[in-house]
Amino acid sequence: MARYGMALDYKSCINCKACESACKEENGILLGADKHRIWVGVPEMEGIFPNLSIGSSSYAPSQCQQCDNAPCQEVCPTNATYYDDNGVVRVNPEQCILCTYCMQACPYDARYIDDRTMTVDKCNFCSDTRLINGETTTACQATCPTKVRIFGDLDDPNSEISQVLRDREHYSLKTHLGTKPKLYYLT
């Protein structure tokens, strides 16, 4: 079985939001749920006009980090949140009681309430729409015009993501919490 992760060449991101739109379309996210399942963070530019630092002007695309040691899974009272065979952290809406404890526990603000099922949902790397059919892409990755997103199997040494993580420096978010995120930011 695979262990999926995503590397983000975030300095190439142009904040076009094609990924946000594609995700909403793919996963049926309701209108108004902006920045719920996937979002592009906009850091403030450093410096004072006109001496702005161009180097600091990058965007921060993000979503659920698919933690290997996920706090959201640990706190779930009914095991509605689980790791699937691909290492993807998923929610079974049948079992979710909407206690929203996982929303408190997630350090990345990655979870939201899906008003269609009245349960908590999050990015699942398009498991229901793509991975299940044998595809190995995600909607956000397939649509990105500047190829920010590299999606693949971390356990396969020949996958593009494994290679890029070997070759390039990268960091992950809030690693001091021990969550072992599987989203990698390439520097």
Added chain:
Amino acid sequence: MNLNNILPYKKQTLKSFFSFEFTTANVVMFLVSIALVTAMFYGIGVYLAEGHHAYGVTRDHAWGLLIAMYVFFVVSSTGLCIMSSIGHVFNIEAFKIIGKRAIVGAIIMILVGFSVIAFEIGHPVRMVIYNILTPGLTSAIWWMGTLYGMYLFFIILEFFFLNNNNHKYSTIFGLAGLVVGLAAHSNLGAVFGFLVARPFANGPFFPLYFILSAMVTGSYLLFLMYGWRYKMKFPPEVETFLYTLAKVLGLLLAVLIFFEIWRMLTAIYGNMPERADVAMHTLTSANFLVGEVLLGMLIPFAIIIYSKGKAAKALVYASITGMVGIFWMRYDLVHDTQLAHMMPLKIKEYAVTTPFVEYTPTLVEWMISLGALGLAVMMYYAADKFFDLDHKSEESH
């Protein structure tokens, strides 16, 4: 078979059930309770129609007033249970008179707490099913819920045997209720304390503080229940009990104040992000300064110190401010835990950045939460009508 043989109760006709002495206090209490319960039912109606959209909760502030109120009620329940066990489990003389009244209070408080949380948890029925089918054993909510279920079972049995004057079994179930209640309640603290993502809540403080503040809450509630029961004209054994209770409460408050001082100092020291800034925000808020510190701790503490614990009547009134303070402790606990933005970058673009996550309860939330107080009063009234909650004179010797 006659129910009265199994569970002795006072026979009531409809008329006797609804009749009470027409004093101003009684009539005001009656009207306020009716108004509160009406508000609660109205609020529940709106919630059933609109779901969580009737509440002020948001994605980054998913827990609101109802969670705070649930904590408020279950803290009250555990507090009453702990305080009553001082008498009939640990045999401390002065506390022996409070058994039945306190345990009935504990049962009512937890039932009301459950009825509040039922309108916050999205799928309460599903919860009961999957709590058993697929238990999440690493979840503090699972332990808290399961242990509270057992706790309720034990204290109901405890009341049953107390009411039957069966001392052996009431002590056994009293002890079981106490132990399980302590476990459940510290687990409720751990629901917050286990949140690694939230440095201000993370750590052993909340599980310990929950037990301590439960005992403070139990003491306030006992002052209120006895003040109301005897309309401030206390018989000697009750007076003795209240004097002892005041001393215990004084000690508990001193420890609580000490706990709070060190919690805040360690939180601020070193300026750690998401902890020091949250602590400063809390420390400078009226909720904390007026609600928690002044009403919840200092006023009752000052009265105990200046009267050397002899001002039972003043303490009954101070227990009202005390309970208001306890409410703010619960509210702040829930609110402060969620103050820090988890992903600050996310919000910069469309919205003006607020330094902290904001939350304002809606009217519907207030209606359900405060309305539940009316429900508690009504259930207590009914319990008082059906059961003899007073101590027997031989129990006081």
